[in-house]
Amino acid sequence: MRKPDLDAMAFDDLWLLHEEVTRILSEKITTEKLELEKRLAQLAPAGRSEPRARRPYRKAPPKYFNPVEPSETWSGRGRQPRWLVAALQSGHKIEEFQIGAGDKEAEGSA
Structure with a gap:
C-alpha cells in the first residue's frame, strides 16, 4: 500500500480520511470485543452466578x-x-x- 502524503492533502480530504479511519477502527474494536467476550464465556463456568460460600469459622469464646x-x-x-x-x-x-x-x-x- 502506498503511503499518502498527508502534508500535501487538502483539509477536506484529511477529514474524510479521519472519518473513514475512525469508522474502520470502531468496527474492528467491536468485533474484537465480541470475540473476547465469547472466549471469556467459555472460560467462566456457566453455573456460577452466586458467590462461593465462605468457610465456616468456629465462634471464639469471650476472653x-x-x-x-x-x-x-x-x-x-x-x-x-x-x-x-x-x-x-x-x-x-x-x-x-x-x-x-x-x-x-x-x-x-x-
Whole structure:
C-alpha cells in the first residue's frame, strides 16, 4: 500500500480520511470485543452466578469483659472494642479485663 502524503492533502480530504479511519477502527474494536467476550464465556463456568460460600469459622469464646457492662465481651479477635481501647488509654492493663482473672487472684490469696 502506498503511503499518502498527508502534508500535501487538502483539509477536506484529511477529514474524510479521519472519518473513514475512525469508522474502520470502531468496527474492528467491536468485533474484537465480541470475540473476547465469547472466549471469556467459555472460560467462566456457566453455573456460577452466586458467590462461593465462605468457610465456616468456629465462634471464639469471650476472653475479656467490660466491668462497667459485663454483657459486653470480646474474644480477642479482630479490632478491640471501644470500651477496651478507652480503658487501655486511661492506664488500665488488658489483664484486668480477662474473664476468670479475678477468680484466679482470689484463689491464690486464699
